[in-house]
Amino acid sequence: MSTPPATDVLDVDPLLDDPATRIVVCCGSGGVGKTTTAAALGVRAAERGRRTVVLTIDPARRLAQSMGLTELDNVPREVPGIDTSAGGELHAMMLDMKRTFDEVVEAHADPDRARAILENPFYQSLSAGFAGTQEYMAMEKLGQLRAGDEWDLIVVDTPPSRSALDFLDAPKRLGSFLDGKLIRMLMAPARVGGRAGMKVVNLSMAGLSMVTGALDKLLGAGLLRDVQTFVAAMDTMFGGFRARADATYQLLQAPGTAFLVVAAPERDALREAAYFVERLAADRMPLAGLVLNRMHGGAAAGLSAERALAAAETLTAENLEIDGIVDHRPGKSVVRSAPAADAEALEAHEAPQTSVPPEDPASRADSAASVAPETPEVPVASEAAPAPQAAVAAEDGSPASDSPAGSGPHPSDADTAETTATDDAVGLAAGLLRLHAERMRLLARERRTRDRFTTLHPEVALAEVPALPGDVHDLTGLRTIGERLAHQHAEETPASHRPADSR
Amino acid sequence: MTGKGGTGKTTVAAALALALARGGKRTLLVEVEGRQGIAQLFETAPLPYEERKIAVSHGDGEVHALAIDAERALLDYLQMFYKLGSAGRALKRLGAIDFATTIAPGLRDVLLTGKACEAVRRRDKRQRPVYDAVVMDAPPTGRITRFLGVNEEVAGLAKVGPVHNQAQAVMRVLKSPQTAVHLVTLLEEMPVQETVDGIAELRAAGLPAASVVVNMVRAGLPGEDQLLAPHRHTDELTGALARAFSQAGLGTAGGGGHAERLVAPLLEQGREHAERVALERGLRTELRAQGLPVRELGRLSEGVDLPGLYGLATALHDRWHTGEPA
Numbered sequence A: 001m002s003t004p005p006a007t008d009v010l011d012v013d014p015l016l017d018d019p020a021t022r023i024v025v026c027c028g029s030g031g032v033g034k035t036t037t038a039a040a041l042g043v044r045a046a047e048r049g050r051r052t053v054v055l056t057i058d059p060a061r062r063l064a065q066s067m068g069l070t071e072l073d074n075v076p077r078e079v080p081g082i083d084t085s086a087g088g089e090l091h092a093m094m095l096d097m098k099r100t101f102d103e104v105v106e107a108h109a110d111p112d113r114a115r116a117i118l119e120n121p122f123y124q125s126l127s128a129g130f131a132g133t134q135e136y137m138a139m140e141k142l143g144q145l146r147a148g149d150e151w152d153l154i155v156v157d158t159p160p161s162r163s164a165l166d167f168l169d170a171p172k173r174l175g176s177f178l179d180g181k182l183i184r185m186l187m188a189p190a191r192v193g194g195r196a197g198m199k200v201v202n203l204s205m206a207g208l209s210m211v212t213g214a215l216d217k218l219l220g221a222g223l224l225r226d227v228q229t230f231v232a233a234m235d236t237m238f239g240g241f242r243a244r245a246d247a248t249y250q251l252l253q254a255p256g257t258a259f260l261v262v263a264a265p266e267r268d269a270l271r272e273a274a275y276f277v278e279r280l281a282a283d284r285m286p287l288a289g290l291v292l293n294r295m296h297g298g299a300a301a302g303l304s305a306e307r308a309l310a311a312a313e314t315l316t317a318e319n320l321e322i323d324g325i326v327d328h329r330p331g332k333s334v335v336r337s338a339p340a341a342d343a344e345a346l347e348a349h350e351a352p353q354t355s356v357p358p359e360d361p362a363s364r365a366d367s368a369a370s371v372a373p374e375t376p377e378v379p380v381a382s383e384a385a386p387a388p389q390a391a392v393a394a395e396d397g398s399p400a401s402d403s404p405a406g407s408g409p410h411p412s413d414a415d416t417a418e419t420t421a422t423d424d425a426v427g428l429a430a431g432l433l434r435l436h437a438e439r440m441r442l443l444a445r446e447r448r449t450r451d452r453f454t455t456l457h458p459e460v461a462l463a464e465v466p467a468l469p470g471d472v473h474d475l476t477g478l479r480t481i482g483e484r485l486a487h488q489h490a491e492e493t494p495a496s497h498r499p500a501d502s503r
Numbered sequence B: 001m002t003g004k005g006g007t008g009k010t011t012v013a014a015a016l017a018l019a020l021a022r023g024g025k026r027t028l029l030v031e032v033e034g035r036q037g038i039a040q041l042f043e044t045a046p047l048p049y050e051e052r053k054i055a056v057s058h059g060d061g062e063v064h065a066l067a068i069d070a071e072r073a074l075l076d077y078l079q080m081f082y083k084l085g086s087a088g089r090a091l092k093r094l095g096a097i098d099f100a101t102t103i104a105p106g107l108r109d110v111l112l113t114g115k116a117c118e119a120v121r122r123r124d125k126r127q128r129p130v131y132d133a134v135v136m137d138a139p140p141t142g143r144i145t146r147f148l149g150v151n152e153e154v155a156g157l158a159k160v161g162p163v164h165n166q167a168q169a170v171m172r173v174l175k176s177p178q179t180a181v182h183l184v185t186l187l188e189e190m191p192v193q194e195t196v197d198g199i200a201e202l203r204a205a206g207l208p209a210a211s212v213v214v215n216m217v218r219a220g221l222p223g224e225d226q227l228l229a230p231h232r233h234t235d236e237l238t239g240a241l242a243r244a245f246s247q248a249g250l251g252t253a254g255g256g257g258h259a260e261r262l263v264a265p266l267l268e269q270g271r272e273h274a275e276r277v278a279l280e281r282g283l284r285t286e287l288r289a290q291g292l293p294v295r296e297l298g299r300l301s302e303g304v305d306l307p308g309l310y311g312l313a314t315a316l317h318d319r320w321h322t323g324e325p326a
């Protein structure tokens, strides 16, 4: 760990500003925001004065678009619109496996040999990138970028692969392959004599020919020959590959590297984050901390979910049964179901909101309600949220009808014309209260999930990034993410207590 | 079942396997990325490389599951053609198995798709298919076309021999009407963009893109259109809402009372929500323009547990037969 913070707050600015920090790797499970975080960190570092390159491995073009580039390719392109007044700049590139592989071949083999390799069908499909190649080439590219020493900081995004940490295994796998007997055996027939290879193989001649014979029949003679030619042509280069992969691996362990594990505040994502944390420790990779992305904030945290729901119920019931109330002025509100003073007291009481009970009764009440899909509470969840137990309860799936979202029966549909204005407001008020209740529960759940993680991994520094209401699709969005990431309000200031949180 | 990372591929694949098993059917749910996501979802011990029943569906349906392990699949595969015996062991000693499953071009993917197709084609003694449907929790959108197309590549590389024939047989299944590629997405810009790109790539490769499943759809809010309307009558609305909150027992409406103070933050939350809804509307339109059935599944507010999964299966079942194009 390069700069262990005294508290458990992950402070990204010092990390980005430190000239000793040369590589930041963002990893995490699928869809949690790795690419977004990598891009946001790149923008921030550049605008704080560092010459930065973001290496993305994401096949989607969205990142390029969010940086105002029509396309990203295998060479760093300068990102326009970056504030370079602090002396930094931002470049971005997307790993092109085939190009990277081709470049390696071209750089390390004489022209004839290079052509032989590049034209080999086995090579062509290998380099086009199936499982595995991506990881090697990511390491290769990272090594190149770092070796060039042209950049102050390299921010690396990791692929949405079966395991985001696969690239850590790349050197080992390549090594065991290269040390393996297979490769020598494969090379043997292509070499003059090929005796040396076979001696190492240490198999009886009969065994060897049985194997090649089997492979030959299985793969078709042509393929085996292609593979052999390829391996022979690559022979001298393999050592270099391996040395570079090993060097990059060591680079990742060096103090100039910082790994950030990105996670969403959800059980599964955090479970996987915990796995990453452990795996990085096992590989002695320097973990800078965890980015908890898309945490929800909430205003009016003093109004609890239960209270908001009860209030919504009151409104819905009144709105349906009392026709003709044109105006509800404070003085006239005869139909009040709870004294106002209560609410104020309640607010004062709940305001500190230090901890959330592990199982809040309201959410239990809610899941109980969803067993009976016809409860009046469900309008908030019309088409969208099929009650979980529906499958057990009703085959006809009534709660999951195909009506478009929001077109379900609104309380206000029952209104008479003369009362529209106010009853609209009442309907809206009920809706807002339900939304609030839902948000409060989400908040509570997210925090519980977070707290479970921090209890298990108190050593991991943490930064929270709020969920932005819109999608992140431009520099402004990336800047906002960077700011939120950097401005962690230390100690006990959960996102929800900051009114400006949700933009 | 493919989709961008984290959109719900595993969850929706499992729900579909349950849905298609209804009414006495038998389905196989296949995992290919070695993450044991299915076992976690069904709250069972990690799956071995072996088909086993993991759930029952309504009306005596059965869901079986298989986590395909590339190495084991390769040995199976070799057995298919040869009684390999000592040659198999020799291959293993040589590191050929490692080579084939981690480094050789696409062999890993060949093995995974090959194994799934074998399950599709398998028949019982009476020549009936063993499984009514095989649902694969496939790699993400960015890799799916290459993953499914790998056999074509291999058939081109290995121009003769059993591998060539096998690769072609798999490709025939994948390109036939027996196969359907479903793309899971969220109503967010990036996943939608990836879905649109993914459909185009699948089509270009002659692979059957079949439908879009929009997952984790947020619930609508009554009156949300009002929130979207340009800030008309703001004061009037604020006053009316304060009175409504007060009426619901949340404090006094005037003079800086609690009800009044609730209006701004709650309205802000509502506006954000409405903004989101508007964005989603546009994305929905974009998805519908792809010419594929689009089915929506709601977001379970408490996350996906087993009852939740069955609920999603019900919703999917109900939509599966109605969303089909005429």
Ligand SMILES: Nc1ncnc2c1ncn2[C@@H]1O[C@H](COP(=O)(O)OP(=O)(O)OP(=O)(O)O)[C@@H](O)[C@H]1O
Binding pocket: A029, A030, A031, A032, A033, A034, A035, A036, A037, A058, A159, A160, A293, A294, A465, A466, A467, A468, A469, A470, A471, A472, A473, A481, B004, B005, B006, B188, B189, B190, B191
């Ligand atoms: N803090 C945030 N607020 C709002 N939206 C966000 C935030 N972070 C990320 N997103 C959105 O979440 C989605 C997923 O983000 P992103 O593509 O960065 O994830 P990823 O981890 O790189 O995914 P993959 O595993 O598919 O590569 C995108 O639509 C992005 O715009």
Ligand SMILES: Nc1ncnc2c1ncn2[C@@H]1O[C@H](COP(=O)(O)OP(=O)(O)OP(=O)(O)O)[C@@H](O)[C@H]1O
Binding pocket: A029, A030, A031, A266, A267, A268, A269, B003, B004, B005, B006, B007, B008, B009, B010, B011, B012, B037, B140, B215, B216, B217, B297, B298, B299, B300, B301, B303, B304, B312
């Ligand atoms: N309809 C839903 N409602 C609520 N939560 C859901 C829903 N569908 C999926 N999830 C949750 O979203 C997360 C991601 O789902 P899942 O693991 O199925 O996605 P995935 O696409 O398979 O992810 P990966 O790319 O990591 O394999 C999980 O925590 C899951 O429980």
Ligand SMILES: [Mg+2]
Binding pocket: A034, A035, A036, A058, A157, A158, A159, A160
């Ligand atoms: Mg990404």
Ligand SMILES: [Mg+2]
Binding pocket: B009, B010, B011, B037, B137
């Ligand atoms: Mg999955």
